[in-house]
Amino acid sequence: MKVAVSGKGGVGKTLLASLLSRIFAESGYSVLAIDADPDANLAATLGFPHPEKIIPISEMKSLIEERTGTRAGQAAAYFKLNPKVDDLPEKYSQEYKGIRLMVMGQIKKGGGGCYCPENTLLQALVSHLLLARNEVVILDMEAGIEHLGRATAKAVDKLIVVVEPSRRAVETAYRITKLAQDIGLQNIAVVGNKLRSQSEREFLISSLPGFEFLGFIPYDLNNLPPVDASQPIITEVRNIHQALLSTIGHQT
Amino acid sequence: MKVAVSGKGGVGKTLLASLLSRIFAESGYSVLAIDADPDANLAATLGFPHPEKIIPISEMKSLIEERTGTRAGQAAAYFKLNPKVDDLPEKYSQEYKGIRLMVMGQIKKGGGGCYCPENTLLQALVSHLLLARNEVVILDMEAGIEHLGRATAKAVDKLIVVVEPSRRAVETAYRITKLAQDIGLQNIAVVGNKLRSQSEREFLISSLPGFEFLGFIPYDLNNLPPVDASQPIITEVRNIHQALLSTIGHQT
Numbered sequence: 001m002k003v004a005v006s007g008k009g010g011v012g013k014t015l016l017a018s019l020l021s022r023i024f025a026e027s028g029y030s031v032l033a034i035d036a037d038p039d040a041n042l043a044a045t046l047g048f049p050h051p052e053k054i055i056p057i058s059e060m061k062s063l064i065e066e067r068t069g070t071r072a073g074q075a076a077a078y079f080k081l082n083p084k085v086d087d088l089p090e091k092y093s094q095e096y097k098g099i100r101l102m103v104m105g106q107i108k109k110g111g112g113g114c115y116c117p118e119n120t121l122l123q124a125l126v127s128h129l130l131l132a133r134n135e136v137v138i139l140d141m142e143a144g145i146e147h148l149g150r151a152t153a154k155a156v157d158k159l160i161v162v163v164e165p166s167r168r169a170v171e172t173a174y175r176i177t178k179l180a181q182d183i184g185l186q187n188i189a190v191v192g193n194k195l196r197s198q199s200e201r202e203f204l205i206s207s208l209p210g211f212e213f214l215g216f217i218p219y220d221l222n223n224l225p226p227v228d229a230s231q232p233i234i235t236e237v238r239n240i241h242q243a244l245l246s247t248i249g250h251q252t
Numbered sequence: 253m254k255v256a257v258s259g260k261g262g263v264g265k266t267l268l269a270s271l272l273s274r275i276f277a278e279s280g281y282s283v284l285a286i287d288a289d290p291d292a293n294l295a296a297t298l299g300f301p302h303p304e305k306i307i308p309i310s311e312m313k314s315l316i317e318e319r320t321g322t323r324a325g326q327a328a329a330y331f332k333l334n335p336k337v338d339d340l341p342e343k344y345s346q347e348y349k350g351i352r353l354m355v356m357g358q359i360k361k362g363g364g365g366c367y368c369p370e371n372t373l374l375q376a377l378v379s380h381l382l383l384a385r386n387e388v389v390i391l392d393m394e395a396g397i398e399h400l401g402r403a404t405a406k407a408v409d410k411l412i413v414v415v416e417p418s419r420r421a422v423e424t425a426y427r428i429t430k431l432a433q434d435i436g437l438q439n440i441a442v443v444g445n446k447l448r449s450q451s452e453r454e455f456l457i458s459s460l461p462g463f464e465f466l467g468f469i470p471y472d473l474n475n476l477p478p479v480d481a482s483q484p485i486i487t488e489v490r491n492i493h494q495a496l497l498s499t500i501g502h503q504t
Contacts, residue, residue, distance in 0.1 A: 009262045009291075039398075107431070111406070114401055115401070151363040179360075181362065
């Protein structure tokens with residue numbers, strides 16, 4: 001199963017991606033978490049002790065050349081070999097508490113350019129990775145909509161859009177859904193986050209008619225990092241995990 | 253004066269950019285506001301009646317070709333003519349309540365590509381635009397750090413980083429500052445937003461030692477859109493406007 005977590009900046013994508021990764025790992029899945037946002041820090045959020053040692057996917061260029069003789073621009077050829085998760089070299093991932101983590105790209109120098117090449121490599125990787133039944137890939141996408149222009153997540157089984165109870169977050173959800181359909185992504189669901197009241201829940205449901213809601217995560221009054229998330233939050237993400245499994249029928 | 257508003261997604265960049273635009277306009281400045289985030293909606297936030305009619309900067313390609321005979325990739329040549337704000341064609345901007353608005357790019361189709369060409373055009377425009385003493389350009393940047401890789405805002409007089417009282421927002425502020433220095437942007441200041449208490453204010457001050465704080469905007473309990481911002485918020489943005497004027501000494 002391949003899942004991408006998307007949404008407006010600040011809605012809680014990394015919170016959901018990290019808790020889902022933990023819950024999948026605890027329930028016996030082999031989890032590959034991919035941090036696709038250069039301004040996120042999924043590694044720290046998951047408690048990885050030495051996140052700075054992870055070599056980013058962008059550096060796989062050299063690996064691809066070495067193994068296939070093709071240059072990075074022709075990366076798709078390498079990935080058409082349909083690697084399995086176990087084939088991914090240790091060097092480009094770290095494992096901690098049952099979660100294997102890859103990061104898309106390091107922070108570049110100011111003026112160092114965009115993240116287009118990294119997104120191209122990541123798309124090829126996600127598209128061609130063959131998963132076993134008990135394996136799941138969870139992508140923490142960059143904020144906003146540009147990754148959809150780049151079609152980075154087009155091969156996922158489920159695109160989760162995180163929304164908080166604000167008009168702006170709802171607008172972004174509509175934009176993401178429309179753009180996702182352009183790239184053939186139909187399987188989209190919504191998760192509400194930062195909910196303080198029943199009326200905020202109703203605001204989201206009435207603002208997004210026809211959308212599939214996987215769950216509603218309560219507001220974290222203590223503003224704790226996800227690694228210390230409170231019990232009500234973890235309980236709700238467990239429900240979201242169950243909803244996700246039933247909605248995509250345990251397929252890989 | 254050219255100002256860019258940056259920060260992690262969801263911290264309130266569009267709130268600050270829109271209120272600053274209004275306050276500059278009310279105090280007699282000629283304001284050019286530029287929405288540089290394809291997932292933002294500065295036009296709607298400023299109350300523009302027909303935002304969908306604004307032709308984005310990305311479409312200036314045709315204008316550049318028409319006037320100079322060069323293609324979009326060579327746009328810099330056009331902008332080296334150092335246009336004044338009044339030279340910018342009406343077609344690419346709308347005016348409402350003393351604010352002229354330009355938008356960087358429309359939402360593309362999913363899979364339609366990245367926003368690199370738009371950022372290149374915008375950078376050239378901001379760099380070469382000659383401003384009179386009473387003119388101000390306010391850029392609402394995209395969430396996160398990629399625009400710094402692209403150096404979109406490298407010609408501004410002041411880069412404002414908006415932070416909310418959270419570790420993640422503070423981390424992004426450090427990343428932005430480091431990247432901004434790579435592109436020669438030294439004049440950086442911070443605005444705190446969504447403050448609920450004195451202790452949150454102290455958290456920000458102690459987390460960002462040595463940073464220049466222009467002000468601290470209180471949390472909006474009613475979650476109102478910026479156009480209906482409450483009086484305490486507007487009062488604080490007026491103070492930020494004053495701090496901005498004194499910090500960059502009214503220069504253009």
